[in-house]
Amino acid sequence: MQSVFSGPVYVVRDNIDTDQIIPAQYLNLVPTIPDEYEKLGAYALCGLPESLYPTRYVKEGQLDSAYPIVVAGRNFGCGSSREHAPIALGSARCRVVLAESFARIFFRNCVATGELYPCEITERLCETLKTGDVVTVNLDAATVTVQQSGKVYSFKPLGDVRPVVDAGGIFNYARKSGMIPAQG
Amino acid sequence: MGMTVAEKILARASGLAFAQPGDVVEPKVDLAMSHENAALVINQFNEIYQGTELTPRIWDASKVAVIFDHRVPAESPKTATNQKKVREFVAAHALAKFHDIRGDVGGICHQVLPEYGYVRPGMVVVGTDSHTTSHGALGAFAFGIGATEMASVWALGVAVNVEVPATIKINVRGRFSRCVGPKDLILYLIGQLTAQGANFKVLEFQGETIEQMFTSGRLVLCNMSVEAGATAGIVPADEETARYLSEEAGVTDSLDLVQPDPDAGYEREVEINVSALSPQIACPHTVDNVKPVEQVVGRPVHQIVIGSCTNGRLDDLAMAARIVKGRKIASGTRLLVFPASGKVYRQALAKGYVGALMQAGAVVMNSGCGPCLGVHEGALGDGEIALSTTNRNFKGRMGNPNSEIYLCSPAVAAASALTGRITDPRDESL
Numbered sequence: 251m252q253s254v255f256s257g258p259v260y261v262v263r264d265n266i267d268t269d270q271i272i273p274a275q276y277l278n279l280v281p282t283i284p285d286e287y288e289k290l291g292a293y294a295l296c297g298l299p300e301s302l303y304p305t306r307y308v309k310e311g312q313l314d315s316a317y318p319i320v321v322a323g324r325n326f327g328c329g330s331s332r333e334h335a336p337i338a339l340g341s342a343r344c345r346v347v348l349a350e351s352f353a354r355i356f357f358r359n360c361v362a363t364g365e366l367y368p369c370e371i372t373e374r375l376c377e378t379l380k381t382g383d384v385v386t387v388n389l390d391a392a393t394v395t396v397q398q399s400g401k402v403y404s405f406k407p408l409g410d411v412r413p414v415v416d417a418g419g420i421f422n423y424a425r426k427s428g429m430i431p432a433q434g
Numbered sequence: 435m436g437m438t439v440a441e442k443i444l445a446r447a448s449g450l451a452f453a454q455p456g457d458v459v460e461p462k463v464d465l466a467m468s469h470e471n472a473a474l475v476i477n478q479f480n481e482i483y484q485g486t487e488l489t490p491r492i493w494d495a496s497k498v499a500v501i502f503d504h505r506v507p508a509e510s511p512k513t514a515t516n517q518k519k520v521r522e523f524v525a526a527h528a529l530a531k532f533h534d535i536r537g538d539v540g541g542i543c544h545q546v547l548p549e550y551g552y553v554r555p556g557m558v559v560v561g562t563d564s565h566t567t568s569h570g571a572l573g574a575f576a577f578g579i580g581a582t583e584m585a586s587v588w589a590l591g592v593a594v595n596v597e598v599p600a601t602i603k604i605n606v607r608g609r610f611s612r613c614v615g616p617k618d619l620i621l622y623l624i625g626q627l628t629a630q631g632a633n634f635k636v637l638e639f640q641g642e643t644i645e646q647m648f649t650s651g652r653l654v655l656c657n658m659s660v661e662a663g664a665t666a667g668i669v670p671a672d673e674e675t676a677r678y679l680s681e682e683a684g685v686t687d688s689l690d691l692v693q694p695d696p697d698a699g700y701e702r703e704v705e706i707n708v709s710a711l712s713p714q715i716a717c718p719h720t721v722d723n724v725k726p727v728e729q730v731v732g733r734p735v736h737q738i739v740i741g742s743c744t745n746g747r748l749d750d751l752a753m754a755a756r757i758v759k760g761r762k763i764a765s766g767t768r769l770l771v772f773p774a775s776g777k778v779y780r781q782a783l784a785k786g787y788v789g790a791l792m793q794a795g796a797v798v799m800n801s802g803c804g805p806c807l808g809v810h811e812g813a814l815g816d817g818e819i820a821l822s823t824t825n826r827n828f829k830g831r832m833g834n835p836n837s838e839i840y841l842c843s844p845a846v847a848a849a850s851a852l853t854g855r856i857t858d859p860r861d862e863s864l
Contacts, residue, residue, distance in 0.1 A: 265629050265720055269828045275809045278512045282477040297830050325630035325663065329828060331564045333474065333580040354634050354665055355564055359580035410595075420586060420594075421482055431486055 251416040255345045256386040260307050260317035261379050262298065267329035268356065270297035272338040274330075281337045288313050290334060291341030295320075305381050308342050315342040319387060322349035323376040327356025333363060340365025346387050348394060348405060350374060361411050364419030369394075371405035436695020438601040439668045440636040443575040443692060447558045455600035455701070460592045464574075465531075465552055467499040467561035469543050471581055473516040475562060476523050478585035492527050493591035499531035499552060500524055501543040506535045506802040509810045541775025541801045544568040544657060544743035548649070549775055551683035555671030556690045560584065560593055565743050565825065567660045571652035572679070573671025573692055575636075578660065599665045600701040601636040602627075606643040608709030613753075613859035616651035617745055617823065617843035619643075620658045621714035623706065625724030633663035635701065638694065643708055644669055649678035650747045657744050658825050661721040670694060713859060716841035719829040727846060733856040735840070736818040740847050741772025741799075742806050745823035748781050750844040754796075755787035757848035757859065763795035764854030769847075770812050771796050772804045796851070808833035821856060823847050 279286040295307035326349035360368040384397040392407040417423035424430045445453035447461035508514035555573030569576035652669045659667025671691040679685040712726040773779035805812030806824040814837035827839035849859035
């Protein structure tokens with residue numbers, strides 16, 4: 251499994267709610283239909299106010315984001331239980347969200363769907379990093395290295411969450427570990 | 435050491451004698467609720483069985499509830515098709531607790547569940563809706579989950595890998611003054627705790643004020659517990675719970691009124707005296723941006739919403755009707771009212787509340803989530819300001835990121851409808 255992710259970060263602040271991650275008007279899109287899954291990615295984080303976030307997470311007319319890593323403050327993903335939130339981010343090719351803390355349902359939805367790795371970090375990176383800064387996240391070492399400064403920060407190891415996201419969500423994990431019996 | 439209500443319920447449902455914060459348990463689920471997002475759950479549920487020789491089967495069709503409320507009646511062909519698909523699944527799997535778009539048995543899920551006696555003290559309730567915390571008002575452990583987790587509950591009948599949360603005790607004393615009530619209390623509390631102050635925790639409400647509060651008010655407290663990040667809110671079941679279930683929900687079974695042990699361990703305790711509490715307002719764009727009404731009065735408002743799973747119950751409509759009766763809603767302001775269920779709507783009609791509201795100029799809509807979902811009814815124009823008894827004021831919540839939402843009680847909403855500005859309902863000149 252890939253354990254190192256490098257790329258530019260997209261930086262957001264505290265209390266990014268699920269309406270900002272994926273506004274309710276797009277909840278009709280069905281993630282199990284491949285075309286609609288792709289479309290969800292185009293709308294990831296589109297509810298962020300342009301006045302505060304002039305750089306959009308996904309450029310107009312594109313389906314994927316240029317930022318594989320999102321850096322956030324406290325309480326990322328607060329609000330509704332909509333699974334579309336991690337799915338939209340995952341569809342936009344976000345692989346890791348590094349936040350000071352997560353709302354419970356969002357965190358569990360990341361794991362259940364296997365769309366991305368939710369990593370908790372005590373360092374308030376959303377103050378020191380800016381959108382476009384390049385970092386390397388190493389899941390095995392539970393560290394994030396900032397390319398420009400060379401600074402290395404540790405985050406809380408993913409523990410039991412890791413193999414489930416690696417497998418691509420709870421059902422794939424259950425299949426892999428024999429909890430769901432394979433045919434024949 | 436003793437156990438809190440949440441710890442007791444989780445231990446028992448997991449076949450354990452004892453549970454403490456940090457334990458990971460697999461509680462049996464007594465009730466599993468979804469709304470229109472059952473469509474997603476169905477997809478995930480079928481996915482489990484792909485590539486196996488097993489036939490998709492719900493673990494217990496009597497324990498699954500599906501209630502249409504988010505987009506009722508359907509606003510688009512896509513929604514209507516999703517709803518149709520859910521209806522077909524409900525019929526194929528003989529799901530007993532299905533509430534379609536109807537004036538008799540329909541309504542908002544968090545009103546229908548208690549109203550029909552589906553929720554009992556001591557139960558484990560899961561729902562694919564974050565405001566599933568509401569049902570802690572009846573002494574259940576109730577929490578929101580995503581569609582994939584729900585599919586696993588449908589298959590297994592247990593919630594897997596549930597951490598036992600630590601409990602914060604909220605001790606409430608004093609008597610509410612006129613036009614102040616449960617909504618003001620919970621807004622005040624969220625302001626104190628912050629939007630993430632109870633993340634991964636349970637709020638257990640106790641004290642004389644809670645003991646004297648009707649179940650309708652307790653539902654408001656538990657409904658909004660999630661806005662402080664709580665996994666669940668709980669009011670220990672008592673005589674009032676038994677009264678509500680027997681008188682209002684027609685439940686005749688014996689109840690297990692689970693109480694916390696006297697030596698239960700709480701992570702911390704918060705003391706609140708409501709006697710001097712003012713009406714509270716959550717200002718844009720977070721629910722924890724709470725101010726007493728005195729600091730916000732005079733702010734012009736364009737749309738006022740009374741209703742939702744938070745404040746669309748009979749006592750809420752009674753309060754609003756009493757304030758606007760014989761008066762007129764200010765021109766330039768629109769008042770939209772969403773009764774929480776068909777039953778609430780019919781009761782409000784019989785008692786004259788609907789008439790009083792409409793005579794004053796309110797538009798009384800069908801029961802449902804309405805503008806609180808932001809896709810359906812009651813969208814806001816650019817630059818408009820809403821004042822609402824709902825539970826979220828996130829930017830864009832009502833469908834337009836170029837608008838603002840203030841949250842308040844039904845009393846503040848009704849008083850403000852008369853003036854077109856945020857108004858203190860205790861104002862004698864009203």
